[in-house]
Amino acid sequence: MSRRRLLQLGALTGTVAATSGALGSLSRAAAASTGSGTDGPSFLDGASKVTAERAQLQSFEGPHQLAVLSEPTRATTVVAFDVIAGSRAELRDLLRTITSRMRYLYAGGTPQFDGPAAPTDDNGILGPVLPARNASFILGMGASLFDDRFGLKPAQPARLYTMQSFPNDNLDPAQTQGDLSVQIGAEDADTVLHALRDITKHTRGAMQPRWRVDGFKSPPRPSGTPRNLLGFKDGIANPDTSDAAQMRQLVWVQPGSPEPAWTTGGTYQVVRIIRMLVEFWDRVSLYEQENMIGRRRATGAPLDANSEFAAPDYATDPAGNIIPLTAHIRLANPRTPATADSRILRRGYNFDLGVDVNGNLNQGLIFTCYQQDIQRQFVTVQTRLIGEPLVDYISPVGGGYFFCPPGLEGRSDYFGSGLV
Amino acid sequence: MTPRRGAALGVVALALAVSGYLVVGRGGTDGGPAPVVVSASACARGWSAPRSGLTVFTVKNTSRATIYEVDLVGANQALVYGDIEMLAPGTEDQMDALLPPGDYSFQCESFSGATLTSRVEHVSGPPVSGAHPYVPVTSDQIQLATLAYRGSLTTWMGRLAVATDALKAAVDAGDLARARQLWLPAHLDYSRLGAAYDTFGNFNDEINGRPLGLVGGVDNPNFQGFLRLEYGLWHAQPDRELVPVANALDSAVHGLIKQFPQMLMPANDLSLRTHEILENTLQFELTGETDEGSHTNLATAWANVQGTQLALAAIAPLLQQGEPGLLASLRQGLDKMAAAFKGFQHANGSWTPLQSLSRSQREHLDGELGGLLEQLSVVPDLLELPIQPATADQS
Numbered sequence: 001m002s003r004r005r006l007l008q009l010g011a012l013t014g015t016v017a018a019t020s021g022a023l024g025s026l027s028r029a030a031a032a033s034t035g036s037g038t039d040g041p042s043f044l045d046g047a048s049k050v051t052a053e054r055a056q057l058q059s060f061e062g063p064h065q066l067a068v069l070s071e072p073t074r075a076t077t078v079v080a081f082d083v084i085a086g087s088r089a090e091l092r093d094l095l096r097t098i099t100s101r102m103r104y105l106y107a108g109g110t111p112q113f114d115g116p117a118a119p120t121d122d123n124g125i126l127g128p129v130l131p132a133r134n135a136s137f138i139l140g141m142g143a144s145l146f147d148d149r150f151g152l153k154p155a156q157p158a159r160l161y162t163m164q165s166f167p168n169d170n171l172d173p174a175q176t177q178g179d180l181s182v183q184i185g186a187e188d189a190d191t192v193l194h195a196l197r198d199i200t201k202h203t204r205g206a207m208q209p210r211w212r213v214d215g216f217k218s219p220p221r222p223s224g225t226p227r228n229l230l231g232f233k234d235g236i237a238n239p240d241t242s243d244a245a246q247m248r249q250l251v252w253v254q255p256g257s258p259e260p261a262w263t264t265g266g267t268y269q270v271v272r273i274i275r276m277l278v279e280f281w282d283r284v285s286l287y288e289q290e291n292m293i294g295r296r297r298a299t300g301a302p303l304d305a306n307s308e309f310a311a312p313d314y315a316t317d318p319a320g321n322i323i324p325l326t327a328h329i330r331l332a333n334p335r336t337p338a339t340a341d342s343r344i345l346r347r348g349y350n351f352d353l354g355v356d357v358n359g360n361l362n363q364g365l366i367f368t369c370y371q372q373d374i375q376r377q378f379v380t381v382q383t384r385l386i387g388e389p390l391v392d393y394i395s396p397v398g399g400g401y402f403f404c405p406p407g408l409e410g411r412s413d414y415f416g417s418g419l420v
Numbered sequence: 421m422t423p424r425r426g427a428a429l430g431v432v433a434l435a436l437a438v439s440g441y442l443v444v445g446r447g448g449t450d451g452g453p454a455p456v457v458v459s460a461s462a463c464a465r466g467w468s469a470p471r472s473g474l475t476v477f478t479v480k481n482t483s484r485a486t487i488y489e490v491d492l493v494g495a496n497q498a499l500v501y502g503d504i505e506m507l508a509p510g511t512e513d514q515m516d517a518l519l520p521p522g523d524y525s526f527q528c529e530s531f532s533g534a535t536l537t538s539r540v541e542h543v544s545g546p547p548v549s550g551a552h553p554y555v556p557v558t559s560d561q562i563q564l565a566t567l568a569y570r571g572s573l574t575t576w577m578g579r580l581a582v583a584t585d586a587l588k589a590a591v592d593a594g595d596l597a598r599a600r601q602l603w604l605p606a607h608l609d610y611s612r613l614g615a616a617y618d619t620f621g622n623f624n625d626e627i628n629g630r631p632l633g634l635v636g637g638v639d640n641p642n643f644q645g646f647l648r649l650e651y652g653l654w655h656a657q658p659d660r661e662l663v664p665v666a667n668a669l670d671s672a673v674h675g676l677i678k679q680f681p682q683m684l685m686p687a688n689d690l691s692l693r694t695h696e697i698l699e700n701t702l703q704f705e706l707t708g709e710t711d712e713g714s715h716t717n718l719a720t721a722w723a724n725v726q727g728t729q730l731a732l733a734a735i736a737p738l739l740q741q742g743e744p745g746l747l748a749s750l751r752q753g754l755d756k757m758a759a760a761f762k763g764f765q766h767a768n769g770s771w772t773p774l775q776s777l778s779r780s781q782r783e784h785l786d787g788e789l790g791g792l793l794e795q796l797s798v799v800p801d802l803l804e805l806p807i808q809p810a811t812a813d814q815s
């Protein structure tokens with residue numbers, strides 16, 4: 001995150017600046033924003049700062065679902081649901097309930113009381129009183145929601161379709177697509193699970209979980225951007241979320257044809273559950289690993305520079321003598337004017353789900369990214385990555401494409417109110 | 421989505437958020453009401469009324485006797501707004517209560533059965549929506565309902581005996597094809613009895629035991645009853661092996677019927693069953709866990725819904741008094757669920773195997789049953805009788 005954005009947020013909220021005090025340098029700021037750092041505050045201090053800052057970004061009111069822009073949380077779950085509600089009116093009730101539960105879970109406070117003669121409304125995982133502003137939510141809608149069940153076909157977001165298989169994919173239908181996606185983020189896993197249990201309880205009978213992957217973001221090791229399970233810092237290069245013009249160009253749906261009016265301010269979410277073949281990867285030389293990625297594993301620096309935040313300079317290395325032409329970062333973002341509008345906002349999380357039938361560890365990356373146009377952005381990037389050397393070490397097994405509706409207009413609004 | 425009390429849930433939740441419902445007075449901490457003190461000799465003496473809305477009282481038992489029930493009741497002393505069951509000597513607990521403006525008092529019941537009532541205090545403040553007080557049932561009411569339920573079970577047990585006799589006869593005659601046809605009707609008759617949670621004691625293990633937890637699983641000689649017979653009938657076991665199984669099953673059924681009039685049924689059992697029969701259905705039938713080869717989990721699930729309808733019919737008069745909306749909604753939900761399962765029976769009487777349902781079909785069954793369970797989960801709390809040592813002994 002850029003320092004500029006932190007300052008801006010401080011100015012907006014006042015409280016963030018006041019409580020976080022010593023955000024003096026860029027490195028301190030980066031350390032605080034991700035929870036820890038060698039010379040930064042302790043993890044707990046960092047976490048409370050992240051929480052305060054994220055509070056601003058998660059507020060549901062406004063033109064966008066702002067959690068899309070917030071930094072990844074330490075814990076997350078991505079869950080796809082299928083709607084089993086029987087009518088459009090029931091779907092509307094469902095969206096209202098999801099929204100009101102998210103508001104409640106975000107606001108915190110004392111749980112609702114359903115009277116002495118009923119099981120408690122709250123599951124108790126977070127104790128008798130919910131901490132405020134601890135959980136963030138992103139809601140998405142899959143293409144299947146717009147089939148003929150609810151008569152929503154005419155209102156389908158113009159760029160939403162069912163995720164197709166790419167050449168190196170190994171998609172398992174049981175982990176792919178879904179009518180709705182819900183991503184919950186928090187600093188602690190119990191906060192995520194509390195929210196998930198709450199949402200599933202209150203929507204039971206109207207939607208049913210289809211697949212789910214829990215993920216986590218590592219703390220910085222030792223500093224800067226957290227690492228993925230290949231050992232590389234992941235999430236270094238991204239569009240600048242504090243640059244409103246860039247967000248308008250790359251992330252938020254803009255008014256006008258071909259998008260239906262209700263989608264303005266929304267964004268498209270791509271989820272890819274990507275298995276990493278970590279045993280194999282760990283048997284590959286560091287030199288080979290770094291050439292596949294295009295960055296140093298220890299520091300995250302591009303192979304032609306010393307700092308993780310330095311921009312790689314492809315123009316002076318056209319033959320790929322320093323950063324190979326097939327390196328992941330070079331293919332993913334060639335950094336040319338022609339490829340600028342295919343950039344995506346990436347949010348990656350690690351997953352670790354036990355063992356495979358052959359005893360290999362089932363680990364990987366929950367790759368999520370946000371964009372204005374899936375075809376123009378994610379699919380273009382993914383297409384450039386087809387056949388990259390990294391594909392031997394990874395295997396996409398699930399995920400889906402979803403449209404995240406715009407934010408809420410006032411207290412009684414609900415997600416998708418422009419739709420149903 | 422099946423709202424818990426017949427209202428549209430989303431709307432309720434929103435309304436609560438808007439009405440500032442989350443502002444709470446917390447007893448003993450941030451300026452909430454002072455602790456309410458109860459003892460064997462005095463009930464909430466000197467308690468002070470909070471403002472209307474949600475209050476969390478801290479209730480302390482300062483005496484050396486157990487207080488087995490503390491209720492916060494409304495003006496006519498019929499409606500309970502908050503309760504604590506069993507407060508041990510020297511302990512405290514929190515009582516949530518959502519109070520509209522009005523008059524309230526505490527009632528404390530000690531172990532001896534004596535009830536003390538506190539002074540009436542007036543709660544004032546803005547009106548409050550969403551309060552869910554309840555009218556406690558009496559043990560007489562529960563006993564009447566239980567009698568009615570036992571009566572209807574007896575009728576069904578008669579059918580079960582006839583069906584099991586026929587099944588046994590077919591196995592005895594070595595006609596295993598016929599036995600495979602007769603197995604399901606008999607098993608469904610048993611499944612309608614809703615034998616959740618050891619209700620029939622050892623008889624349930626003999627009649628419908630599962631191989632789970634038995635060393636050797638299906639080969640363990642203690643694996644008996646319908647599921648054991650199912651395993652044999654659908655795994656081509658010879659009749660000489662199955663004759664003793666069918667005979668043991670048949671005598672267990674007759675044993676149950678003979679014993680049933682003397683079997684005790686704890687007071688809270690009926691309302692628990694109304695909820696929990698279908699918890700078992702979700703856990704054991706809709707996962708296919710109990711399938712020993714006949715692939716008839718959906719039929720069993722259907723019979724379980726009928727068993728729940730039987731239990732609900734018995735408690736219907738009690739729900740009708742305080743929660744008519746809930747009762748109507750439960751009836752409707754159960755009818756819909758029964759129809760959903762029944763829809764998987766073919767014209768020739770056979771059932772679609774659970775395993776061959778599409779993902780979407782399973783999601784619908786699982787989700788609808790889950791939604792129904794959220795509603796049913798209120799019933800045991802609503803109809804709960806305090807666990808009085810005296811009545812527990814005689815039940």
Ligand code: HEM
Binds near residue numbers: 233275329346364365
């Ligand atoms: C398990 C699979 C993947 C791994 C291990 C991986 C790893 C990495 C790493 C280590 C970086 C460099 C650090 C950074 O800038 O964040 C990176 C950058 C990037 N990756 Fe991936 N990635 C994976 C999948 C994908 C996918 C599926 C896409 C999109 C289709 C993608 C697009 C990008 C982009 C756009 C960048 C930034 C390039 C830049 O702007 O310099 N990655 N990835």
